[in-house]
Amino acid sequence: MEKNPVESTSCIFCKIASHEVETKIIFEDDLVVAFKAQNQIAPVHILVVPRKHYTNLNGLTQADEATYGRIVRVASELAAQKKIEDGWQLFVRVGKGGGQEVMHVHFHLVSGQHV
Ligand SMILES: [Zn+2]
Numbered sequence: 335m336e337k338n339p340v341e342s343t344s345c346i347f348c349k350i351a352s353h354e355v356e357t358k359i360i361f362e363d364d365l366v367v368a369f370k371a372q373n374q375i376a377p378v379h380i381l382v383v384p385r386k387h388y389t390n391l392n393g394l395t396q397a398d399e400a401t402y403g404r405i406v407r408v409a410s411e412l413a414a415q416k417k418i419e420d421g422w423q424l425f426v427r428v429g430k431g432g433g434q435e436v437m438h439v440h441f442h443l444v445s446g447q448h449v
Pocket residue numbers: 341342345346347348349386387388437438
């Protein structure tokens with residue numbers, strides 16, 4: 335299984351993070367980018383991704399903790415902004431067997447219906 339290769343020039347989420355592909359970015363900082371999911375599976379469906387390319391969550395090290403801690407905090411803040419504190423989910427799919435479709439780690443922040 336591929337671990338975390340260098341940023342792929344064909345990776346759609348890297349292109350979004352670098353503004354090469356335009357999309358409505360909801361939040362971004364040095365570590366994290368959040369944007370509306372293309373295929374909405376719920377009334378609120380935001381993808382929160384590391385700015386750096388990671389294929390998936392396999393092989394993380396201590397050096398990655400800041401990034402993934404930031405992702406969870408950004409998700410929490412976005413949930414507050416969207417006023418969905420009463421019910422939301424944050425989930426991530428790992429690998430094709432886990433249902434991952436885009437091979438750049440992305441956390442789904444969803445609310446509004448059971449998924
Ligand atoms: Zn990428």
